[in-house]
Amino acid sequence: MSGGMSPSEARSWAAMILEREGIALTEQERGAIEIADFGLSDLDRTGLEIVVYVNTDRYCAKELILFPRQTCPEHRHPPVGADPGKEETFRCRRGLVWLYVEGDPTPDIQARVPAGSEDHYTVFHEITLLPGDQYTIPPNTLHWFQAADEGAIVSEFSSTSRDEFDIFTDPRIVRVPKAE
């Protein structure tokens, strides 16, 4: 583990942000906030804090919390059996998030690719999401996102989540919640 935030510190911070912003969680949900460090142990820069509200075999809803300049690294949701792959809608609730998807690369993107990981970021079509803005990502489409300096809260509405099948561009990444 590097000198950054621990998962339990990240969980407390995420819970505090949601409370401050008036997004109510139950006590159980607060304790169960998922801290995804993607196996990189660099949570301050590459990570995501997740509240899973519901994930049935038909749909899923989550709240995503991003700390200032925190990045969810590039990945896609491939077909799994009869499922064509997860389709998902990101709706910004607080702060500002830059989302990058396949398509014409935007010159001079506003996010900062995490230093040392440049090889693992390949799509640069920029979409800026402010509160009230949303964007739907088709299945099996590469994407990554980063919060601006004030952090962000993003609601994710989607088909069923099967995170264990996600394919990341960075071969070092393991999308498994880290044991504390």
Added chain:
Amino acid sequence: MSGGMSPSEARSWAAMILEREGIALTEQERGAIEIADFGLSDLDRTGLEIVVYVNTDRYCAKELILFPRQTCPEHRHPPVGADPGKEETFRCRRGLVWLYVEGDPTPDIQARVPAGSEDHYTVFHEITLLPGDQYTIPPNTLHWFQAADEGAIVSEFSSTSRDEFDIFTDPRIVRVPKAE
């Protein structure tokens, strides 16, 4: 039309409530808030204000606004073709909502069945939802809900919405947005 709220008044009120509660909408979404009066022209008592964030062929997400003591009347989401019927999760964000589903009737329920419509309410298993609480309703299950005195905001996460197929217990109800 009775002496109650007009649809455009309801739309303005719902937009004001969301803004006050920090739930950001785009200008276009504000103007498109759906006012469901269920054909009863009694919006103050029986009605629902709806923001549809997304409704794909796989999932749907909405924000529901209920004015004080406003009721969404009893209905179910039947199978439609290959779809077993809409499955939906209600998550309370603000206020208090009483949800009634099939099951053991709760004695002395807290909601008030709209006067004159008593014959059209048949399920009375009460679930109280405060901010942070949620409940998932299986397909094809009768349910209705009412906000308490302060009104409520409820996030709905679900499989695809096909409102035109909903089956209401009250045969007078037509689930079609009313032209203004």
